Every structure is written in structure tokens, then in C-alpha cells.
Amino acid sequence: MTDDNWGLRESYSFDRHTIHEIRRAANTGLYRIRGWGAKRKLPTFDDLVFLGASVSRYPLEGYREACDTGVTLGTRYAKKPIELKIPITIAGMSFGSLSAQAKEALGRGASEVGTSTTTGDGGMTQEERGHSTQLVYQYLPSRYGMNPNDLRQADAIEIVVGQGAKPGGGGMLLGQKITERVAEMRTLPEGIDQRSACRHPDWTGPDDLTIKIRELREITNWEKPIYIKCGAARPYYDTMLAVKAGADVVVIDGMQGGTAATQDCFIEHVGIPTLAAVREAVRALKEIDMHRKVQLVVGGGIRSGADVAKALAMGADAVSIGTAALIALGDNDPHYEDEYRKIGSSAGCYEDFQAGNDPAGITTQDPELSKRLDPVKAGHRLANYLRVLTLEVQTLARANGKSDVHNLEPEDLAALTVEAAAMAGVPLAGTSWIPGQGV
Amino acid sequence: MTAVAPGPANITVMDLARDDLSQVNQDLQKADPRGGPFRVLNPRGAHALACGLTSGIDVEIEGHTGYYCAGMNQAARVTVSGNAGVGVAENMMSGEVWVKGDASQSAGATAHGGLLVVEGNTAARCGISLKGADIVVKGDVGHMSMFLAQAGRLVVLGDAGDSLGDSIYEARIYVRGKVASLGADCIEKEMREEHRTELRDLLERAGCDGVGLDGFRRYGSARQLYHFKAENLDSY
Numbered sequence: 017m018t019d020d021n022w023g024l025r026e027s028y029s030f031d032r033h034t035i036h037e038i039r040r041a042a043n044t045g046l047y048r049i050r051g052w053g054a055k056r057k058l059p060t061f062d063d064l065v066f067l068g069a070s071v072s073r074y075p076l077e078g079y080r081e082a083c084d085t086g087v088t089l090g091t092r093y094a095k096k097p098i099e100l101k102i103p104i105t106i107a108g109m110s111f112g113s114l115s116a117q118a119k120e121a122l123g124r125g126a127s128e129v130g131t132s133t134t135t136g137d138g139g140m141t142q143e144e145r146g147h148s149t150q151l152v153y154q155y156l157p158s159r160y161g162m163n164p165n166d167l168r169q170a171d172a173i174e175i176v177v178g179q180g181a182k183p184g185g186g187g188m189l190l191g192q193k194i195t196e197r198v199a200e201m202r203t204l205p206e207g208i209d210q211r212s213a214c215r216h217p218d219w220t221g222p223d224d225l226t227i228k229i230r231e232l233r234e235i236t237n238w239e240k241p242i243y244i245k246c247g248a249a250r251p252y253y254d255t256m257l258a259v260k261a262g263a264d265v266v267v268i269d270g271m272q273g274g275t276a277a278t279q280d281c282f283i284e285h286v287g288i289p290t291l292a293a294v295r296e297a298v299r300a301l302k303e304i305d306m307h308r309k310v311q312l313v314v315g316g317g318i319r320s321g322a323d324v325a326k327a328l329a330m331g332a333d334a335v336s337i338g339t340a341a342l343i344a345l346g347d348n349d350p351h352y353e354d355e356y357r358k359i360g361s362s363a364g365c366y367e368d369f370q371a372g373n374d375p376a377g378i379t380t381q382d383p384e385l386s387k388r389l390d391p392v393k394a395g396h397r398l399a400n401y402l403r404v405l406t407l408e409v410q411t412l413a414r415a416n417g418k419s420d421v422h423n424l425e426p427e428d429l430a431a432l433t434v435e436a437a438a439m440a441g442v443p444l445a446g447t448s449w450i451p452g453q454g455v
Numbered sequence: 456m457t458a459v460a461p462g463p464a465n466i467t468v469m470d471l472a473r474d475d476l477s478q479v480n481q482d483l484q485k486a487d488p489r490g491g492p493f494r495v496l497n498p499r500g501a502h503a504l505a506c507g508l509t510s511g512i513d514v515e516i517e518g519h520t521g522y523y524c525a526g527m528n529q530a531a532r533v534t535v536s537g538n539a540g541v542g543v544a545e546n547m548m549s550g551e552v553w554v555k556g557d558a559s560q561s562a563g564a565t566a567h568g569g570l571l572v573v574e575g576n577t578a579a580r581c582g583i584s585l586k587g588a589d590i591v592v593k594g595d596v597g598h599m600s601m602f603l604a605q606a607g608r609l610v611v612l613g614d615a616g617d618s619l620g621d622s623i624y625e626a627r628i629y630v631r632g633k634v635a636s637l638g639a640d641c642i643e644k645e646m647r648e649e650h651r652t653e654l655r656d657l658l659e660r661a662g663c664d665g666v667g668l669d670g671f672r673r674y675g676s677a678r679q680l681y682h683f684k685a686e687n688l689d690s691y
């Protein structure tokens with residue numbers, strides 16, 4: 017804008033995006049609801065680096081020496097823990113927010129590489145159960161479609177307390193996406209703007225949660241691992257309380273975490289970044305001697321094998337991905353640029369998952385648009401992407417001399433910024449200084 | 456699961472003073488519906504008792520129960536001769552749960568089907584997020600009852616607490632006594648013949664012999680909050 021006239025100066029506080037938002041609010045009287053996750057710059061795993069091997073540590077041969085990636089979730093109480101071949105799982109995304117084809121593709125992709133996928137706020141579909149060898153069933157405040165038969169059909173149960181995009185907020189699905197099938201599964205009138213509850217209807221607090229977990233175990237014969245998923249609000253206390261309540265697995269989702277529809281002010285301003293959350297969750301587990309006994313799954317903004325490896329090095333047992341998985345399926349594909357333009361967006365910026373008119377056919381219930389996504393091909397792309405992540409994690413683990421990706425440790429890391437050093441609890445690169453921990 | 460007297464020979468007696476809760480639940484979950492009824496003694500406020508039942512058996516619980524008694528019930532008929540804790544018959548799919556005493560909060564929460572009868576009163580949030588079941592309370596219900604209720608029916612012979620039916624969807628509420636206040640988007644509605652018929656039927660199923668329809672009023676959704684509108688700000 018200022019390219020040809022150096023006299024024009026855009027305000028830092030009132031930049032064009034801010035001005036656009038004020039104008040939009042003034043014109044509509046409604047807050048902005050959108051999909052995707054936080055878009056502003058936050059401290060991330062990019063602010064950490066691995067040290068690699070040197071004289072003091074020797075590396076393992078890439079491609080030759082084995083480097084294990086498998087992980088078992090639910091070893092604490094479940095009679096049938098989940099065994100994943102890779103430490104990367106697919107996060108819960110509802111049928112309703114996603115098309116049936118997209119859900120099928122997620123199941124296909126995950127199953128191809130031996131990992132699990134997760135239902136969402138809206139119940140279990142048979143497409144999804146059928147195409148997922150390991151399926152985690154979400155138990156949410158809304159209890160839409162919640163059904164003991166599905167609970168028993170699941171391989172694990174995830175009690176959703178919150179998600180990173182909106183710790184303290186409930187699900188949302190706008191009228192455009194409440195088609196007949198979605199409405200029926202949720203026992204709602206077609207076409208209404210649905211706001212799910214943000215609190216569970218029959219328990220509040222960790223003591224009640226303990227009893228709720230007992231009930232779920234009684235109903236499923238103590239077979240299924242029980243996860244508790246929390247948005248990254250107070251991860252130190254939330255993790256401790258989840259463990260106290262009897263969780264097999266704690267899932268912590270940082271503020272970058274994706275969403276199908278949430279108020280923009282919630283997405284950008286509630287919760288703490290994933291980087292800070294992992295460290296706090298691990299600290300809690302170690303303090304009560306539960307690290308590795310209760311598994312920790314971390315999500316929110318995971319994009320690459322480097323992100324996965326850093327989360328594991330900080331003490332997570334696995335990560336979960338949402339947005340990246342959708343991109344692997346075909347979300348924000350430049351191939352549809354003309355169509356993104358028509359709806360006022362652009363490939364790479366598309367975030368209106370709430371609107372139901374996704375040109376890539378993923379975050380929609382429109383039958384014509386959904387048809388664009390071939391579940392077999394899209395599932396295969398996801399499997400490829402998951403393979404790349406896994407190979408990258410192995411590469412980084414071997415470079416640090418590890419024969420199992422779970423042997424990566426904080427000592428393998430250094431921070432590039434003072435903020436990241438303080439949040440992650442690893443030394444600032446070139447120093448032995450961890451802010452807040454003595455000299 | 457050893458049968459101890461007293462009682463007719465085909466009654467299976469379980470005693471929580473002696474038997475393990477998980478074992479009792481499993482035996483009930485696997486019970487043959489063609490067999491005789493089950494009697495559970497000394498529940499002593501046990502949580503998650505008789506939850507996850509899947510067949511049309513009769514279970515009589517002699518005493519007070521804790522949280523989530525008969526949770527997620529399918530087909531079974533469970534009677535609690537005592538009071539029930541939080542979330543009795545939560546997410547029930549079918550069958551019948553009958554509480555002879557009072558019930559705590561969130562009675563019948565999210566239940567999809569079946570019938571819950573409470574002879575006494577219930578605490579707050581009775582029928583919260585109800586998804587199709589029927590609830591008949593012979594006493595009073597606490598505040599925020601039928602909050603977010605989506606489908607199903609609640610009949611209250613006594614009074615209802617504050618914010619009845621807040622943010623209710625398509626569920627229907629019948630109250631004979633006083634309503635302290637109605638929640639957002641919940642209004643009184645006309646009693647038409649079809650409503651009298653369904654109320655009569657519900658009262659009959661709940662064994663309310665001799666209770667006439669006089670004095671009952673119907674409440675339901677004004678459907679004004681089904682879509683986001685800035686003008687609705689005052690209602691939230």
C-alpha cells in the first residue's frame with residue numbers, strides 16, 4: 017500500500033486487518049466466528065533447536081540403525097490399551113464440521129500408517145468407524161449422539177473438557193451446516209445455529225469427574241483407555257487433576273489449536289501456547305511420578321516432524337494433529353484459487369470453516385462440494401504426510417543418538433529466544449541459562 | 456452373585472455389603488432377560504450402580520444410590536427404593552428408572568429415551584440437555600431444569616425452580632404447580648388436545664392415578680434464539 021508513496025504510514029495498532037474488523041463489526045453487529053486456529057505470531061517449537069550429536073554423544077546411522085516410533089496409550093488402567101505405530105494421532109473433528117468424505121479419508125489415512133483417529137462433537141458415523149482401525153470416541157459436554165453402543169464400539173474414550181482454540185467454550189455449528197443428517201444425529205432442528213454446552217451436564221470438578229470415569233469404565237468393562245482432553249489453560253493443575261481423577265491419558269491442546277467455528281476473540285486471546293503447555297504438563301506428571309505411566313498427548317499447531325520431535329523431547333508421548341491433517345487432505349489447495357476468490361478468500365488464507373462452502377469439500381455438508389474430495393486419494397495423501405512426519409522425527413532422533421523417538425529429552429534442546437527458554441525450560445542457545453532457574 | 460433368602464426362589468439377591476460393585480454391575484449387564492428379577496441390598500450410596508444395563512431385566516435397589524445410578528440404561532427396569540444421587544438415569548436410551556425418594560441434580564441428563572419417574576423432588580438441572588426421554592417428577596424440580604433440553608418431555612406435579620427451560624429446543628414441559636421463573640427463550644404455550652393426550656398418557660405411565668389434567672400448564676421454546684442475532688443480546 018505504501019510502496020509508491022513513502023509518505024503514507026500504516027498504523028501498527030490500527031493496521032488494515034484491525035480496521036477491517038472494526039468496520040465489519042460496525043456493519044453486522046456480530047462478533048466474528050471463524051475456523052482454523054490462532055493466526056498471530058506466538059512462541060512456538062520453531063524457537064527451539066536440537067543440538068545433534070558431537071564428541072559427547074554419537075549419532076545413529078540414518079536408514080540403517082533402527083529407531084522405534086511406536087507408543088502404547090492407556091497402560092495405567094485399561095485392559096485393552098491402544099497401540100500406535102507412530103506417535104502422531106488424528107485429533108477429534110466432528111462429522112458436521114467435516115464432510116462424511118473427509119471423515120472417511122482421515123480414517124483411511126490414519127489406519128494406513130497404524131494410528132488412531134477421533135470422533136467429535138456430533139457422534140460417531142459408521143463411515144468413520146468402518147474406516148478407522150483405531151477410533152477414539154469423544155465424550156463431550158453436548159453429548160450429541162452419545163450412545164452406549166458407540167461407546168462400546170470405540171477403542172478409547174476421550175472426555176473433552178476443552179480444546180486449545182477455546183478453553184472454556186463450547187462447540188458451535190452454524191445453520192448452513194446443520195443438514196438433515198447432522199440434525200438427526202444431534203437431535204436438533206435442521207438449519208438452526210447450534211451452540212453446544214461448554215460444561216458437562218452431570219459433573220463439575222475433579223471429584224465428580226472421578227466418579228464419571230468410574231461409570232464409563234463400568235459400562236465398558238474397564239477395557240478402554242480413558243483420555244481427558246483439556247485446552248491449555250492451567251496445564252500444570254489440569255494435568256494433576258486429570259491424573260487424580262483417574263485418566264489413562266492426558267491430552268493438552270495449546271492455543272494454536274484449530275477449530276471448526278469459534279469466536280475470533282476466543283481463538284486469539286484465550287489459552288497459552290503449546291510450547292508453554294507441554295512443559296507445564298510434563299512438570300506435573302514428573303512431580304507425581306506419573307510421567308510415562310499416564311501418557312501425555314500434545315496438540316495445537318503441530319506441522320512438521322521437527323514439531324513432533326520437539327514435543328516428544330519435552331516429554332510428550334504422542335502428538336495430535338487437526339489442521340495439518342486437513343491440509344494434507346486438500347484444505348487450502350491453490351488448485352481452487354478461483355473459487356476461494358469468489359467467496360472473498362484465497363488459498364492459504366481460507367478460514368471460514370463455519371460457512372459450509374469450502375471449495376475443497378472438506379469443512380462442508382454440501383453434497384456437491386463434498387463430492388470433490390475423493391476419500392481414497394485424500395486418505396493416501398494423509399498417510400504420506402504422516403510417513404514424512406515419522407521419518408523426520410526418526411531422523412532427528414538418530415541425529416541425537418536415540419534408538420527410540422521417545423528417548424529424545426530436554427537436554428537435546430536449546431532455545432533461540434529468552435521467551436522460549438523460559439517457557440520450555442531449556443537453556444538459551446550458547447548459554448546454560450534457563451530463565452527462572454538460578455544462574 | 457449368591458442368592459440369599461428372603462424372597463421367592465427366582466429372585467437373585469446381591470448384597471453390596473459383601474459383593475464387589477464391578478462384579479454386581481457385570482452380572483446385571485450380562486443378565487438373561489428371561490430370568491427373574493434382581494434385588495440389590497445395601498447400596499449405601501454406591502456410585503455408578505446398575506449402569507450400562509442392556510436387557511429388559513428388573514432390578515430393585517433397596518436403599519440410597521450415589522451418582523449415575525442406571526446411567527445409559529437400555530431396556531432394563533430399575534427401581535430405587537430410596538434417594539438417588541447426581542445424574543440418575545443419565546443418557547438413558549430406553550427402559551424405565553423409578554426413584555421412590557428424591558433425586559439429586561441432573562436427573563435424567565441427556566437421556567435419549569425411556570421413562571424416569573421420581574416420586575419425590577429433584578434438585579437442579581433435571582432433564583438438562585434431554586434428547587428424547589420422558590421424565591415425570593411427582594414433587595418439585597430445582598432451578599435450571601430442562602436447560603438446553605432438545606427433545607422429550609418433563610412433567611412436574613409440584614413446583615419448578617428458577618429459569619425453567621432455559622435455552623430449550625423442541626422438548627416440552629408440563630408443570631402443575633408454580634414456576635419460579637422461565638429461562639431464556641422459554642414461554643408458556645397453549646394446551647391443545649394433542650398435549651392433553653400426551654400428558655394423560657405420561658401420567659398414566661408414571662402411575663399418577665387420580666391426577667387430573669387441571670392446573671397443568673405447558674412450556675416450550677419461543678424459538679427466538681435459534682439463530683444468532685445482535686438484537687438478542689439482552690437474552691443471553
Ligand SMILES: Cc1cc2nc3c(=O)[nH]c(=O)nc-3n(C[C@H](O)[C@H](O)[C@H](O)COP(=O)(O)O)c2cc1C
Binds near residue numbers: 107135138178379
Ligand atoms: C474442523 C475442526 C473441527 C474440530 N472439532 C473438534 C471437536 O469436535 N472436538 C474437539 O475436542 N476438538 C475439535 N477440534 C480441535 C482438534 O481436536 C484439535 O484440538 C486441534 O485441531 C489441534 O490443533 P491443530 O489444528 O493446530 O493441529 C476441531 C478442529 C478442527 C480444525
